[in-house]
Structures are given as structure tokens and as C-alpha cells.
Amino acid sequence: MTTTTDHNHPITTPEVGGIGHSIKRHEDDRLIQGAGNFVDDIVLPGMLHMTLVRSPWAHATINGIDSSAAEAIDGVVAVVTGELLAEYNLAWMPTLSGDTQAVLATDKVRYQGQEVAAVIATDPYVARDGADAVVVDYDPLPVITNPMQGLESDAPIIRTDLEDKEDNVVYEWEAGDAAATEEAFAKADRVVTVETHYPRSHPAPLETCGIIADVSPVTGEATLYMTSQAPHAHRTVFALVAGLPEQNIRIISPDLGGGFGNKVPVYPGYVVATAASLVIGKPVKWIETRYENLISTGFARDYYMKGELAVTNEGKILGLKVDMLSDQGAFFADAQPSKLRAGLFEIVTGSYDLQAAHVTTKGVYTNKAPGGVAYRCSFRVTEASYLIERLVQNAAYELEMDPAEFRSMNFIQPDQFPYESATGLVYDSGDYETAMRKAMEMIGYDELRVEQAKAREEGRLVGIGIASFTDIVGAGPSKDYDIIGLKMFDSAELRVHPTGKAILKLGVKTQGQGHETTFAQIVAEELGIPATDIKVVHGDTDNTPYGLGTYGSRSTPVAGAATAIVARNLRDKARDIAAHMLEASADDLEWENGKFSVKGSPDSSVSIQDIAFAAYTNLPEGMQAGLEGVHYYDPPNLTYPFGTYIVAVEIDAGTGQWKVDRMVAVDDCGVRINPMIVDGQIHGGLTEGYAMSNMQFMTFDDDGNCLTAHFDSYMIPTAWETPRFELGETITPSPHHPIGAKGVGESATVGSPAAYVNAIIDALQHRGVTNIDMPVLPDRVWQALQDSEG
Amino acid sequence: MYPRAFDYLAPETKEEVLDVLAERGDEVKILAGGQSLIPMMKLRLASPGTLVDINRVPDLDSISIGNGHLTVQALVRHNDIVNSELVTTENAAMASAAPWISDPIVRNLGTLAGSVAHHDPEGDWASVMLACGAQVVAESRDGGERVIPITEFLTDMFTTSLQPTEMITEVRVPRYASRTTHEHAPPRGGGNYQKLERKVGDYATVGVATHLELGDDGGISKAGIALTSVYPHNLKVTEAEHLLVGSQPSDELFAEAAEIAKSACTPASDVRGSAEYKKDVVRVFTERGLAASLAGAQR
């Protein structure tokens, strides 16, 4: 059923540039020449500037706010407080996960950096002066900085605003089968445990969040230029929060400088700027500084996980138990599908065929910024994938087996697909063994193991780490997946113009993924119109069909499918027009290379361009004019990209620093539309995975002060320290996706952290080291070495 | 990142700069590369009333050989030092440290003089200058020129003995003794900078500057060790230097010096690592740095 090949074989010519062609990105012409158009580039006449006053405290009662000094500054137009917003019923707003969040704090602040007031001024410098002059009287309260503290019996209650809330628990959630798992564990020879904290990280897009709210005092129409990965969903949220009629709200999400999940939630700044524009009657611009972006907007991860793997002495995995605590911050603003409190964490059984699994998780409020976004990971899949890959590696050590052979013994086999996992997911397709063997061959696994043994004799610390991950993307089928009730379908509208050029309008929104190119290529494939003749429009709610936006690697699986289908629908109509033009029966026509021709007489043919012209000039009786359509796609299932990453590291025993010598990444994301763009996505993800394993985390002191609130402390790797990546591929199409594509935006972030960490543990396991939490900072390695010597 | 309002002056002669300093004194800040001052202003940690930009002052950007030393003028950029052949042959500690200063963008603008004037305990240059025994040359309109030994110049973290009316015109760094005494003899000095950073562009978690000169008998005639980021200011480890001078170099001797450096520092535990860890890295780096310096001197 699955085919595994080494190469894409494009069907279209390079001039058409359909699927499989590495054509250059259309959007790069403007982006690399500095001619992009980002929110902060936009200047409107009479525009005012807004700066937020933020809390220096992580938890404190607000006794009062004195804005008189700020109001006295020349150029300050207004100071907005929560009290003022309350008059408009805007002091609180709903989050994407059904909780409420303060827009501007009224009762107390619940995390450092929380929005307390806003200063609107004629320029951003004066706005900052004004913000510095606002005096807020706080009484500090005891602070909770992790979920364990939050669950203590005498813990202060953070959400005093919620009626009858007597603890800090956000939710409790479980998946899998507890009884079956106990049974599996009873049969096991050994149980291998990994306890680890997947640290809080931040998507940190280079462009911070911002908005220009332009509410017309005359018509009441609100045009919001906004950093949004999901403009349509945001419009609906705005309609609900602000009570504005939805047809009067237009969200324009122009070029985005990265998103990675950070631009999915609705932030207080957007709401305040909109309210300010509404009240003042002028456009209001708000652009976060880097500091503000890091301390207050959607973080990711922050999971405390305990995983146990039940194995037999022969090396068979029987079952998996996971217990987790999730640090949700002060408001539950997780951007996950509503029914899934732990996102798609059920993928935690990974690439392995095991009988039973059980996952329990508890979300806890803490005095930290809200969030829980999918930072380049499809809804908690990064945490799940990390845990199972660390467990599998440690189980192999426990059984004194080679980690690759141990994986081999437990992989789901190609003939088991579609495969129903112990947690109830149905994997669409996969061939894990082939991908792993390919990666092993590329890196020279057997030779590396020989070299490792030699290095060890010389006292050097050398390690090889594997991760054979399975990702789960493309949310999702409407029966299970929604965000605040909005089903997670997506859409495409395609119009072919008389000259045979086309415009494709999408409900999703690129942040750098290359949609303007990739989606044009899908149309090129289906209709034979050159990709360069297709303009892709997105990010403007007035001009695109409704969609849930781009995150969770869902654009290609969902909107990509919608695009292929709408193009096929147009091709059906084109066939009827061609029949009319060729004076033949539609059934007698065949489609090839962008042409319909009469079977058996290839000279009798019309091109798609001829047909497009005829659609407006020469139609059969009774047919509607035009060649256009729209399709809303509700995916039948998710897609399951996979792959194997292998990393070789060497550790400096003196400093604990580790260096990647080799990094091989074999990815299988089904059919690759633009292989170059796919490679780019993988490079980015492997880099972010490296960052999280090596240097990157959000951390706080006991008072809840964020210690990593600037780029001098929140580390983003540069080209210098980023390892060299060697990429490989296998291609196992998704059987349920119209073009067999699976989505690839996040595979590498999901799969790679475990590969790096497994390599480090592999270098140290002969010294008795079984775990080091991420980021594997040099001092943590050093400490592990000290402890193992002691 | 919005600084408070300030006056900006960009004179075209040194005399005018000194006039501004003499007249506006305390409220003025000299702007050189701006790689420390501008970030502090943007974070509103510093809000000088006046910036006097010295980048248009001519003849302030050369590296040359003076009397027994290298002269590094106030507008010499970190990258000028990276690319200087003079530095490569005359002072290995500087040559080794220069590429470790931040990233290419910062190196294109930031200056050695600005770095020592700023005296950030996480700054790399002050340690190198302490290890080598540099001198800072300052000038003011009314006081003329002062030559200040680096140990007297650096007083405390973010503090120096520079007067508000003074500008640094150059920094003088010793050349190796053998080079200056007999021009054609092989260098008998070596130096090194070891730095632990999390990524390119990061300040040091730990930095160790070492400088060694050998006498004709192969014994150590001059030694310098200074540490970055592990003490409230850049720390010269005098006790270890004394141990080394007059002895024949050996692994055991270096290990002993490294232990002294380790116990001299008092790093803080923070996101970069625990205090014990940093202390141990000081030890490891001091050993490695001395070994590399010796190898350079024996070349």
C-alpha cells in the first residue's frame, strides 16, 4: 500500500513548476529586497502610538493607579486603565481555550509583565515617557513559579476572579486505557523510567506582535492590521469580545516576520489599541518591544513529565505510562483544539507497536505569562515525542541492546497501517524501519560505534543519539477538532482569469513557510497553469474565504487539500468547456500536460489557457460563465509525518560543552511539493531543536522575575554554532490526502531535541548518567560528570 | 526600546570634544562604537543629557608600534584588532581575544577604548589589558595628558579613574620583551584568551586571559592572569602571577596557578551556571591558557 521512493518525480515541466519542482520562492523577490510590508511598516494619517505599562511584580494587589503625571506630559493623549475598560465591558476577554484573561489588570497582577495600563501618545518615545510616569501602587503577594508549588495545600489562589475557585488546578485530563496498561506492566520484566522537565520556551519570532487599529468614527468599520496567524478566527474573536458587527471588522495580516505559534493567541495589546482607536477616533499603533514579546506573549512547553516503559528482557515494549504536570501560567490561554487539553500528546506511543498506554495530566495556574502555544510543534507533540524517544533510548541501555536494534524490534510495521495506536489515534501511513536504516547508512552508524569505543578508551566522551519520531499534524477532522467551537477545516478559492492566469485565495496565512509558492505549485500541478502565473492571496479577511489559519503544520494537509480539490473541480468544468470547444463528448477527452485532447487524436486539443478564455467568451448553452470555485476541506484524518534523526556529539569533559560532529536527518513527509522549501523547513526546525536542547529556555527566579527576557539571555543560535545538517528522505504518501502530502513545518522541531539529548546521554551513560534536562547546558553536563564520579 | 531625549553633538576635532567635556562635564557621555552605551540608553539604564560622538574626529583609528608597546587609538574597532598583523605578531593574548568579542556586527563598531572605559565585569578586553599590563592614555582640555596604568584605571565594576572631563585617546599594550630588545630574535612571549560563551555574541560565562614571557633560560620572566565575569570586576590574579614568575614552566606549576585562580574568584550562580561550575572552569581555562601561552612563547 505504501510506496517508498528516494525521489520525487515531477510530472509537470519545469516551466509549469508543479509538484516536485524546487522553484524559487515567489515571495522572496520582495522580502529579500526589503520591499515587504510588515505591520510596523504601515503608517496611517494621524496615527497615534500606544505603549503598555506592565507589572514589575509576578503577583500583587493593585491598590490604585495614578496617571496624572503621565497625562501632564506634552504629547500624551490618553491613559487607559482596566477601570476605564470595565466601563465598556472590556476589562476581561475570553481566551482561545475557554478561560478569561485580563485585558488590563483591575484587581491584581498575576505575572511579571502583565498589562496594567496603556498610554496613547503622538509618538512612541513620548508614549514610553508617559508609561514610565504612570504610578501604580502594588502590594506584593506570595508567588507560585511552578505547578508543584501551585498544588501545595497552602498555595495562594491565583484565580481569585473565578467564582468558587479554591485551588490552582486548570484541568485534569487523561488518555488511553488505565486497566490495560496495568495489565501490560504486570507482564513486564522491567520498567524503565524517565523523569524530565521539558522547559518553557518561547517562539520568539523576529518580528514581535503588533497592531494598527483603525476604527472609523464615521462608519464604525474597524480595519485591523495585525500580526495574525489566524486572521479569520481572530475576526470572530474580536466580534465576540468587542461586540462589533463582524462585517465591520477587517483583519489584514500583512507580511509576517515569523510566527511559530506566537501569533495565534489574541493579546491584550490588540484589544486595548482597538478600544483606544474606537474611543479616540484615530488609528492607534502598538508594536511590542522584544522584552514585551518574550515576557508576556504565548510561551510553549513547560511540562513536567514522568514516563515509564514496560519492557520484556527480550526487548519488546509492552506498555507506557505517563504522568504530567503542565505549567499553564496565570490564564489558560493554550492554543490547542478545545477537546484536547494536552493537545495531541496521545502521539506519545510514537513509532512503536505497544499494547497499552495511559496518560494522565494536570494543568496548573502559576504566576507566569499565559500561553501554551504550539511553538513549531503540532500541539504538545514535541513533548510527547521527546519523552518516548528518551524512554526508548534508556530502555535499550537497560537491556544492554543497541538503541537502533531496540527500535527496530518495536517499530510499527508497514503492513500494520492504517494503525490504531494504544491511545486511539489512527496513523495513516509509515515505514519507520526504512527511514532509520537510511539515516544509519548516511551517518555510517556501525563505524561510528567502533570509533566511539576507541574514543572511550582514550578517555574522550563521544555519543550517538537517535530519534525515530512520528509527528501528527493537519488538525483536523471537524468531529474532533475545533477552537472555541470553530471547526478546523480550511479553505481555498480559485479564480482563473480569461488570459489563463489565476488567483488563489486562502484561509491560511504564511509567516515564512512559502505558501505563495507552494500553493501555486499545487494549482500548477492540477491545472497545468505555470506556478508563476498564479498569485496567492491570504491574510485579509475581506478578500479570502474563512479558515482557521496556519499553525500545527496544518496548511498543506488541510488548505493544501482544499486547493487541490478546488483546482480539480475547475478542471471538471474545464472539461465540459473543452468538449464544447472540440465538439466532442466530455467522456472522450483526456487530460495531460495542461491540455484536454480527444482520445486517439492528440492534435485535436485545447490548452487550459484556451479553455479559460472560452469560459468568458465561448460557453456551451446554459453554463455559468467564469472559471472559479471555492472549496472547504474537512480532513478525514490527521497526517503522520515521521523520520529518523541521528546525531554524533563530543563532550569537553573540562567545561561540559558539547559539540555536534554530525547530524543526519531523514524525513518522510509524504509527497514533497517544493523540495527546496521542505529542506528549508527542516533546516529551521533542526536549528530550533538544537536551540532547545543546547541553550534556550525561559526561566524565572523564586519571585517570578523572568531571567531570560531579552535576547542577551534568551538564546537564539546563530549560523556559527548551528550544526551542519545532512538531509535525506523517504516518501510514503498519505493515503487520504488528495496529493499525498503530510505537512513538514514542525517535524524537525518535534523530532530533533531527543536526538541531540540522546547523543549526550549516550556519551555519558557508561558513567551512570541516565538523564539531563534540557537545555543541556554545559554546567548541567559538568554537574552530571561530578556526580557520576562521586 | 525608546531612549529618553538627549542632545547629540558630533565635533570634528579632538579639541572640540575636550571643550564639550570641560563645559558639560558630568551630563556628557562620549559615544564611540555605541555597543554598550546605546543598548543601555534604549533600556533607559543610562540617560545622558548629551552625547558627544567622537567618530568624526580624525587620526584616532590606528594601531602602531610605540616605545616598547602597541598603541591602540580610541577609534580602533574590535575588528581592526582581529585583522591586524601587528597585533598577531606582537601580542598573542590580544590576537586570541579579539575574535571572541561578540559577533562581527558588534566588532565592526565597538572599540577597545570604549570597552575599558565602560568596565563591564563581563567585558573581555579589560582582562586582557590586566594580564598584559596595559596603560590608558587620557586627555582633558585643562589637565593635559595622563598615562594611567590599567590597574589604577579600572577601579570597580562600571567605574574607572577617568575624570568626566577626560577622554581616552589611546591604550598602550606591551609587546613581547624579546621582540623589543633584539628585533630578530624569535618571540619569547605568548598569550591566550579562553572564553566560555553560550553562543556567538554572548558575553563570557567565564573568561581567562593569560600572558607569559620567558627569559633566556626558558624560565618565566613575566606572567599575567586575569579573569572575566567571575568577580565583581575583571580580576587580576596577582598571587598566581607571583607564583609563576621566576619558575621553570611545567604542568604542575600551571595546575597550581590554576588552583589559585579558582579560589580567587567569587562567581555568582545564575542562568549561565552554578558558582562551583564557573570556578572549576576558571581552573580548567587557566591551565589551558597557560599551556597555550607557553606553546606560543616556545615557538
Ligand SMILES: Cc1cc2nc3c(=O)[nH]c(=O)nc-3n(C[C@H](O)[C@H](O)[C@H](O)COP(=O)(O)OP(=O)(O)OC[C@H]3O[C@@H](n4cnc5c(N)ncnc54)[C@H](O)[C@@H]3O)c2cc1C
Ligand atoms: C550584542 C552585544 C554583544 C557584546 N558582546 C561582548 C563580548 O562578548 N565581549 C565584550 O567584551 N564586549 C561585548 N560587547 C560590548 C562591546 O565590546 C562594546 O563595544 C564595548 O564594550 C564598548 O565599546 P564602544 O566603542 O562600543 O563604546 P560605547 O558604547 O560608545 O561607550 C561605552 C562607554 O565608554 C565610554 N567611552 C567610549 N569611548 C571613550 C573614550 N574614548 N574616552 C572616554 N570614554 C569613552 C562611553 O562614554 C560609554 O560610557 C557586546 C555588545 C553588544 C551590543
